[in-house]
Amino acid sequence: MAARFRMNDLGALSYSLDIEVRRGKKELTLDQSAYASKLLERSDMAECKPCVTPMEKWLKLTKASTAVKVDATLYRSIVDSLRYLVHTRPDIAFVVGYVSRFMKDPR
Template identity: 80%
Template sequence: MAARFRMSDLGVLSYYLGIKVRQGKEVLTLGQSAYASKLLERSGMAECKPCVTSMEERLKLTKVSTATKVDATLYRSIIGGLRYLVHMRLDIAFAVGYVSRFMKDP
């Protein structure tokens, strides 16, 4: 490709689109812990305790609620971040998909 296109060597890839890349001789490791931490801080959940399951079992959410409205822009931003995180964390896919249903009117 270098013969056909003008290129420059930027060195070993270490961070790309929120994904930390660690390259070994035979192993390539990808991680999003820093991205997930920033997402927790933005949502105000950085101090929450971790849990084994990402969603309460048999949880029923409805579109009609008496709870106070949340900032729709922030909600959509957090859900978008979670959807990006799902690419590497399949264990949260169901919960993220479930709460994504409420993006129109959080």
Template identity: 75%
Template sequence: MSDLGVLSYYLGIEVRQGKEALMLGQSTYTKKLLERSGMAECKPCMTLMEERLKLTKASTTVKVDATLYQSIIDGLRYLVHTRLIIVFIMGYVSRFMEDP
């Protein structure tokens, strides 16, 4: 066994160690996920989800690529480890994993 020094990056999670705190982040992973979903150039907003948004399985909009949708949702699920604020949204959009 060998000492590799201070942990800084592990499984997509960035680790910053201070004297009194341990900070976990996933900014690099988030940027890659935004690029993969085609949203890297989008502007940030203050609200995470439109208020009173009603999604239904009986939608008349054009179907999206199910594999890409599921891949993005899985990426967001991994992002929940450091960004707990998106847990509700993840539960909401995960309802449509079967037939996006």
């Protein structure tokens, strides 16, 4: 390809698209902890305590809610950011899919 296209060797990948890449002898580790921290701050949850389970057991959310409406644009932005975080955190995939159901009319 170098004969056909002009190319530059930038060396080993270490950071791209908010994903930190670390190489070990036998493994490649992808990390988005800085991205997750920024997301927690943007959603005003930086001071919240972490939990083992990302969602309450048997939680039922419905579209017919009496709760005060939230900013739909901010909600969609946070859910989309969580979708991107799923690339390195598959443990939150179910929860992100669950809250994605309410992107049209969040409450």
